Amino acid sequence: MSSDQVRAANLTITLRGAVHSAARAAVDGVLEQDDVAARLAAKDATLWGTDAAAEAAVRLGWMxxxxxxxxxxxxxxxxxxxxxxxxxxxxxxxxxxxxxxxxxxxxxxxxxxxxxxxxxxxxxxxxxxxxxxxxxxxxxxxxxxxxxxxxxxxxxxxxxxxxxxxxxxxxxxxxxxxxxxxxxxxxxxxxxxxxxxxxxxxxxxxxxxxxxxxxxxxxxxxxxxxxEAAAVSETLAEGGNAALLLGAALGGFAGHDKVVLAGATPAGLGDWIEQLVAESTGKNGTGLLPVVVEGAEAPGFVPGPDTHLIAYSEDGGPDAAHADTLVSGPLGAQFLAWEYATAVAGRLLGIDPFNQPNVQESKDNTKALLDSAGDDGPLPTGTPLLVEGAVEVYTADPELLGEAKDLASVLQVLLRAVPEDGYLAVMAYLDRHGDTAAATLRPGLAALTPRPVTFGWGPRFLHSTGQYHKGGPANGVFLQITGETVRDLPVPGKPYSFGRLQLAQALGDFGAIAERGRPAVRLHLRDRAAGLTELTSALGSVQP
Incomplete structure (x- = not known):
C-alpha cells in the first residue's frame, strides 16, 4: 500500500492507499499548476470562480x-x-x-x-x-x-x-x-x-x-x-504543505464523498469538522458527507469506493489501522488546517465553500408555521400513520411505509430505502443532555446497514449538516425524532414558547426535506423515555 506523510511545524498528515495516490495527483496537477497554495495564502478571492468571488472577498479573514x-x-x-x-x-x-x-x-x-x-x-x-x-x-x-x-x-x-x-x-x-x-x-x-x-x-x-x-x-x-495556529500559518503559502495535502485528500479523490471522522482527541473535534465540511461543500447537488462515529472501529464505517476514513488526534494517539488519512496536531493547528483544507476541497469540487444557500429555507418554514398558526393555534403536525406504544409515526409519503405495521418494520423500510450511494440521517429534536439514549440509535442503525448513518441534535444540526441535507446529493433518507414537551417554557416577549418553537423548527425542516421528495419519517415520542426504550427494543427486531 502506498503512503505519504507530510509534517508542517506542529501538524502531520499521513495518507494511505488510493487516497494517497489521488491526493498526490491533485497536488502535483491542478493545485500546483494553478498556484493554489500561494494564492490562498494571499487571499485571492478568484480561486473559486467569478460567481463566488464577491462572497470569497469578504470571507477570507480566517487566514x-x-x-x-x-x-x-x-x-x-x-x-x-x-x-x-x-x-x-x-x-x-x-x-x-x-x-x-x-x-x-x-x-x-x-x-x-x-x-x-x-x-x-x-x-x-x-x-x-x-x-x-x-x-x-x-x-x-x-x-x-x-x-x-x-x-x-x-x-x-x-x-x-x-x-x-x-x-x-x-x-x-x-x-x-x-x-x-x-x-x-x-x-x-x-x-x-x-x-x-x-x-x-x-x-x-x-x-x-x-x-x-x-x-x-x-x-x-x-x-x-x-x-498553535500560527505555527501552521507560516507554512500555508508553500506548495505541497500539509494542509494542502489534506484538502487534496478531501476534494481530489473522485467518488469518495463520505468522510468518516474518528478520534478521541481533541475532544469533540469531529462535530466541529462536520459543520465545516458539510455546510461548506454540500450544495449544487454535490458535496462531502461527514459521518462522525464513536471510534475508528465503530459501526458506521464499511470500507467502500465512496467512503474515506479520517482519524484525527492531538498528539499522535492510537493509529487507526485502516484509516485512509491521519491528521495529528494540537487543536489550534487543526482548526486552521481543516479550514484551509476545506477551502482547497471547494476549489477541487468546483463549489463556493463560503456560502450556504439552503440554510435559510428551514428558518423561513419555521417562521411561516408560527405565523400561520397564530399565538394559540395548533401547528400542522398531521395524522399519524400508525401508533405503537409511546411512538407516533408520520410521513409525507404514505407509500414509503407500504405495509409497515410496527416500529421495527418502519425502521426496516427506512434502512432498505437507502440507495447504494446514499446515507441515513437521524435528526433528534430532543434534550441533548436529558434524552441521551437517542444518540445510541446511530450505532444501532449503523450495525444494520453497510451505508453510513449520521446523527444530529436539532435544531443544532440546522446550522451544520442541514445545508448538506437539502443542497447536497439527493441520496439521503431521513429519520426525524420529536418528543412531547411536558413542562414548556415561555420565550419572554414573544408569542411562542420554547416547545412550540422547537416543534415548528422540526416541522419546517421536515417540510423542506419532503418537498424534495426525499424519503423521510417522523417519529413523535408521546413519552420520551418510554418512546426511546421502545425504539431501542424495535431495533433489536430489525433484520440487517
Missing part, C-alpha cells in the same frame, strides 16, 4: 486570525478577570453552529467547564436557567445578531436574572459582528461586547471572538491556541 485575533486578548483577559472577581465561574454559551461548536471543542480539550446552550428544547433550557444562577455568566453569541434560538436564550436569561434580583448587565457578555442588531441592542442595554471579524464566516470562526471569548471565560489559555 490571518492567528495574528489578528491577538488584538482581542487584552479585552478578553480583562473580561475574564472581571467575571472571576464577581465569583462567576459557571459559563453558559448561548449560541448556535459556528458560535458554539468551536468553544465546546476548545473547553472540552482543555478540561474546562462550559455549558453550551444550542437548543430550543424547553427541558434543556430550563436546566440551564435553573442551575447555579448566582455564579453564572452568559455569553450571547451570534454573528448575524438575529439568530432566533440565541435571541430566545438571551430573553430567558434576562428574565431569570431579573427575577432573581440580579442585574443582567453584570452577567451577560455579547459576541457579535459590528453593526448587527445584537450589537445595537447590547449598546442600548450596556452589555459588555466583543466584536468579531466580519470577514470571517461562522463555521470558519473558531479563532475569532466567537471561539476565544467563552473559552477564556471558562479558564482556557486562548493565546496558546493562537500560537
Amino acid at each position: 490571518d486570525l492567528a495574528q489578528t485575533s491577538r488584538a482581542l486578548l487584552g479585552q478578553i483577559a480583562q473580561l475574564a478577570a472581571d467575571k472571576r472577581a464577581l465569583g462567576l465561574d459557571r459559563v453558559v454559551l448561548a449560541g448556535m453552529g459556528g458560535s458554539s461548536l468551536a468553544p465546546e471543542v476548545i473547553t472540552a480539550s482543555r478540561n474546562a467547564s462550559l455549558v453550551a446552550l444550542d437548543t430550543t428544547d424547553a427541558g434543556q433550557v430550563r436546566t440551564a436557567l435553573g442551575t447555579d444562577l448566582e455564579r453564572t455568566v452568559v455569553v450571547v453569541s451570534s454573528k448575524s445578531g438575529g439568530t432566533v434560538e440565541t435571541d430566545s436564550h438571551r430573553r430567558a436569561f434576562e428574565q431569570a436574572f431579573t427575577d432573581a434580583g440580579i442585574d443582567p448587565v453584570e452577567r451577560i457578555v455579547v459576541v457579535t459582528d459590528p453593526g448587527s442588531p445584537l450589537a445595537a441592542l447590547a449598546a442600548e442595554k450596556g452589555y459588555p461586547t466583543v466584536l468579531a471579524d466580519p470577514d470571517v464566516g461562522g463555521r470558519y470562526s473558531a479563532l475569532t471572538a466567537f471561539g476565544l471569548v467563552p473559552s477564556a471565560l471558562a479558564g482556557v489559555d486562548v493565546e496558546a491556541l493562537l500560537d
